[in-house]
Amino acid sequence: MDASKQTEFTGIKNITISDSFWGTFMERIRTNVIPYQWEALNDRVPDAEPSYCMRNFKLAAELTHPELDYGVPRDIGFGGMVFQDSDFAKWIEAAAYSLVWHPDAALEKTLDEAIDIICNAQQADGYLDTYYIINGLDKCFSNLKDNHELYCFGHFLEAAVAYYEATGKRKLLDALILYADCIDKHIGPEPGKLRGYPGHEIAEMALMRLHAITKDEKHLKLAKYFVDERGQKPLYFDEENKKNNNMFYWKDSHFQFQYYQAGKPVREQHIAEGHAVRAVYLYSGMADIARLTGDEALGKACNDLWNNIVNRQMYITGAIGQSAYGESFSYDYDLPNDTVYAETCASIGLVFFARRMAAIAPKGTYGDVMEKALFNGIISGMALDGKSFFYVNPLEVNPKASQMDRRMKHVKIPRQKWFACACCPPNLSRLLSSLGAYVHSVGEGALYTHLYVGSEAKLKLGGTDAKVNIETKYPWEEQIDISFALSGKAKFKYGFRIPIWCKKYSVSLNGAETGFKLEDGFAVIDREWSSGDKITLVLDMPVSFVKTNPKVRDNTGKTAVMRGPVVYCAEEEDNGPELFKLRIGNPRNIEVKYEKNLLEGVTTISLIGSKEKDWTEDTLYGTADAAFEDKKIVLVPYYSWANRKVGEMSVWLNK
C-alpha cells in the first residue's frame, strides 16, 4: 500500500449541500423520518408495534439511579429485540448530522435530554446495554456471538462521534469512551479476558472514528484486536457456545461461522460471505485499519472482498445480499431478482466500505459504486413521502407471488410504516444526512471528487483555503460545474470521477477545452489553480441498455435500462401486468422526458418495444412460434417504484 495515495474525506461541518435532488431527500429525512422515528422510539406511533427503546433506557436509568423516576414501572422488563438500543443510537447519529444540515434548537434540546437518559443508564464501570442492565448484569458479555452488545456499543460510538462533530458536545462521547474502557477491561488477548469480538460488526469502524478524534492508541488497539482475533483458532464463538450453552442457529447451514465472517481469519477472507450488513461493516473497519496501519495483507483482503462484491455479487442497483436466508451473500454470479434480499442497510454499508477504500487510494470504482447504490438501491428503501420503508429491495416483483409464494414472503409490498427490527429507516437517515462527507477527499497535493452533489465545501489544499462549489442538476441533466474560490494561487492535482456508465463526455476549463489525464477512473488536471477557475464537465446521458455478465443465470437474455447513474424499471401502473411479456428488442421512438409532477419529479423513458401476444387457446403447451405486437414501454427510475398502486415491477426486461 502506498501511503502517499491516502486521502481524507471532508468533514460534515465543512460542506454545505445545495443539491436539488439530494436536498429534497435530506429535507424528507429531516422533516419526516427523524421526527417520526423519535415518536416510534417513544412508542407514540399508533398502529405500529412499540419500539420499547426509550422505555428500556428510562427503565435502565431508574434501575441504575433509584432516585430517578421517568415514570416507567420498575418491574416491566426489557422490550423489543436484544439489539433494540441500536435504533436509538442510529437516530441520534442521524439527528446529529441533521443539525448540521439544518440547525434546530428544539431538536438539539431533545437530543441533549435523551443523552442525559442514556448517561443515567450507564453503569459506574462504563457498561451501557439496557438488555443486560435490565435482565441481569451477571450475564453480560456471555453471548458476544448473538446478543449484539458490541454492536449496540458500536452504534452508540458512531452516534457519540457524530454528535460531538456536529455540536462539539462531549457528554455522550465521554460516556462512550468510558464504555470502551469497560469493554477493554473484559475483552482482549490478555490472560483473564474474554478472547471475543463482535457477533455483528460495526464497533471496528466506530472505534476508528473515535481514534481519529482521540488519537488514543488504545482505541486503535481495540479495533485492531477485534479484526485480528476474528476467526482465529480456537474459535471464540465455538468456545463461547460450549461454555455458556448458547444456541448455534447456523450449525446446519452452509455458513457455519462465516455467517458472522468468523469462520477464518479476516486476512484469509477473499469472497464476501454470510450476513451482508455485518460483512460490509466489518470490511469498512478493516479498510480503516489497513489504511492507518499500512497492513498489506489486510489491504489485500479488503481489495479482494471489494472486487468480489462489485464484480460477482452486486445487483445493478448497488444492492447486495442475494439471499433471504441469513440476509446473506450467496455465491458468485447468483443474482436472483425476485427472491433477493437486498437489504437497504447492506447497500448503505457498501457505501461505508467504498468511502473507506477511497481513503486508502482513490479510484473511480468507489464513487461509481457509491453513486449506483445511492441513486438506486438505497433511496428505493424509502417512500417519496418519507413515511414508509423497504427492508428488502427486489428488482422484480409480482404481488401475487409475494402473497402466495413463500420464496417471496420477505418481499413486502407496499413499503411498511416501520419494522420490529427497524434498522433500515434510521440507517438511511444517517447516511443521507451525512451525504456531504462522501463528496470530496483530499490527499497529498490532490483533491478528488467522488460524487457530483451540488454543494460548497471548505477545504485546505496545501496551504491554501479553498472553497469548492459544485452546481448541477444531476442525475437528470448532463452538466456539472465545479468552481474554486481560493485564498491565493494553489498548485494541486484535481481528479474528478468519470462515471463508469459514461462513454462520452467533455471537460472544459473556464469555458475552453482542456487537457486532462485519465487515472483510475478520474479525469485529472494537475496545474496551478486560481480563484474563480471553473470546470465544466458534461457527461453524455443517452438511454443505455445494459447486459449482465453471461454467467448470471437469472438475467440471461435480459436488458436493463439506465440513463446516467439512474437504473430504470417498468411498473404495472404504466405498462399493465405481466411485464415478463415485454420485449425491448431494437427499441424505436426512445423518449426522455422530465416530468415535474410525476413521482416528485423524475425523468421518464419511453420507447416502442413489443409484447408477446396471448394464446387464444387455454392450454399450457404448444408448438406455435411466439407472436408479438408493438407496445409502448414506459420506464421510471427504480428508486421511485412502489409509490403508486401496488403492482408488478421489473428492472430486467427481456431483450
Place this chain on the structure above:
Amino acid sequence: MDASKQTEFTGIKNITISDSFWGTFMERIRTNVIPYQWEALNDRVPDAEPSYCMRNFKLAAELTHPELDYGVPRDIGFGGMVFQDSDFAKWIEAAAYSLVWHPDAALEKTLDEAIDIICNAQQADGYLDTYYIINGLDKCFSNLKDNHELYCFGHFLEAAVAYYEATGKRKLLDALILYADCIDKHIGPEPGKLRGYPGHEIAEMALMRLHAITKDEKHLKLAKYFVDERGQKPLYFDEENKKNNNMFYWKDSHFQFQYYQAGKPVREQHIAEGHAVRAVYLYSGMADIARLTGDEALGKACNDLWNNIVNRQMYITGAIGQSAYGESFSYDYDLPNDTVYAETCASIGLVFFARRMAAIAPKGTYGDVMEKALFNGIISGMALDGKSFFYVNPLEVNPKASQMDRRMKHVKIPRQKWFACACCPPNLSRLLSSLGAYVHSVGEGALYTHLYVGSEAKLKLGGTDAKVNIETKYPWEEQIDISFALSGKAKFKYGFRIPIWCKKYSVSLNGAETGFKLEDGFAVIDREWSSGDKITLVLDMPVSFVKTNPKVRDNTGKTAVMRGPVVYCAEEEDNGPELFKLRIGNPRNIEVKYEKNLLEGVTTISLIGSKEKDWTEDTLYGTADAAFEDKKIVLVPYYSWANRKVGEMSVWLNK
C-alpha cells in the same frame, strides 16, 4: 353427465404386459424396489433411517394379544411418523400387483405372514392404527386433520382390495371391512358421531374400490359422506382444533383449511389448491362418486379441477405441486422450474384422477396426461437401477444452488436411498406394477385404448370374448400394432387415442388405409370386427420444440424439446456447465439416435445450437451485445437424468 359414456378399465388380472419399455421398469420394481422396501420396513437396511413400520405392527399385535411374542419389547413405543403404517400398506399393494405380473410363492408367503401380523394388531371392534394402539386408544379419532388415521385406513383398504384381486384371499379384505364398520360407527352425520373426514384424503377412492367388490351401499355411503361433508360449515377441523387443542399449522398461511381442500364444500372447488397429493387423491374419489351417483355438480367440480390443473398448473413433465411450502399447488401459470416441488406421488395421484375421469367419459386428454406423467415426471422419481429415489422432481437443477440456496434446499441431488417419509418409492411401485389397469377401458359397445403399452388383454366386448394385443416399441419407435382375437364377429366402436403431441399419423386396417372419426382425442372405428383384424397406427415422432403459454413467467423465451411423449433435458454431463448459456435458436443437424448402452437404452437427440460466449472482463455489467458460438447440444430423456454424475440439468432451454 351421460351415463352411457361410462367405461370400465380392465382389471389387472385380465391383462398381461409384454412391453419392452415398461416391462423393464416393472422388473426393476419387482426385483429391486419391493424386496428393498421389505427390508426397509423391517429396519434391515444398513445406513438408512429405520422405518419402525413392522416393529410398530408387531408391538401393536403383542399389546392386543398378550399371548403373542414377536420379540419386540413392549415398552419400546411407536416409531416413525404418525402415518408410518401407510408405508406397509403401499408395499402390500405393490407386492400384490407384482404377484400378478410375476407369480412368486415366497413373496406371497411373506405377504400372508405380514397380513397375519396386521390382523393380530387389529382391535376387536375393527380399529387398526398402530400409532393409537401403541400410544393409547383413548385418543383415537381426536385429530383427523393431521394424524392420518383415515389416510392409513385408506391405504390399507387399497392394499386389501389389491391383494384380494391378485390372490382371491379375503383375510385382509375382511379385516378392512371390519375397520370400515368401526369408522362408520364413530364418524358420520348421525347424532353422537364425529362429523369428520380425512385430513389426508385417499379413503374416498379406496372405499369406492371396496364398494366395487362388495356392492355394499354402506361403503358408497361412507365415501360419499367423506366427500359431501368436507368443507361444510361449521368446519369440522376448526371445531376439532378447539375441542382437542390441536395445533393448526397453516393458520398464518394463505391456505388456511384449503391446505386440506377443506376450506369450502367440494362442489364449490374449481381451482386446485393446497397439498397436491391430497388434492388429486380427493379428486379421484370425487370422480368415482360422481360417476357412480351421476352427481352433476360433483362431476362439474371434477371437470373444472382437471382443467385447472392441466391447463394452468401442470409442468410439461406431468409434474404437479409447484410449491415446496405445503407441498402444494400455488396459482395459475406459476411454474418455477428450479424451486418446484413436483412430488413423484402427486403425478401418480394425477394418473389416478385421470383414469377415473376417463371412466366417467373417455377423452384423449386423460390418456395424454397419464402418458405425459408416466414417461416423464413419474419415472424420473426412480434411479435406473431402482435403488434410489426422488421425492422432488425439478425441471432445472444447479447443484450449487441446492447446497447454498435455501429456496432449493428441498431439491436433493442425487436421488436418495430412502426417506423418513417414504411415500414416493412405494407409490411408484404400486402404480407401475398395476400399469395394465390403465391401458383399456370398455364402455357400452365400445373399447378405448388410453395407453400404448405392449400387452395382451382379455375382455368382454358385447357378448364376445376378445383378446386385444398391442405390439410396439413405443416411445422410441412410431409404430403401434393392435390386433384382436375374438370368439366370433363382434360389432363395437374402437377408439384409440391420438396423442396431443402428434401432428401427423396414419391408421391402417389389415394393411390398408382406413377411415375413422376423430372423437374427443380418439380415432374411432365403428364396425363389425373379425378375429385377426389388425390396426397399424403410425405416430410421426419428429423432434418438436415446445413453448409454454405466454402467461408462464418462468418459461418466457424458452423452449423444451420433446419427441413423442418423451420430454428431453440437457445435462451437464453432455453439455458442460452453465446450461443457461445455451440457445436452441434455429437448430441445425438435428439427430435422433437410439443408444442401447446409454442410460439403460434411450433415444438421444442432438442438434447444433449456440452458446453465449463469456466476457473477457471480470465485470458484472456492460453494454456490449451478447456474442454466441456454435455448440452441439445433446439431450437425453428427462426421466433418465441424474443417473450419471451430479451436475446441472435443464428441461427448458433458451430459444
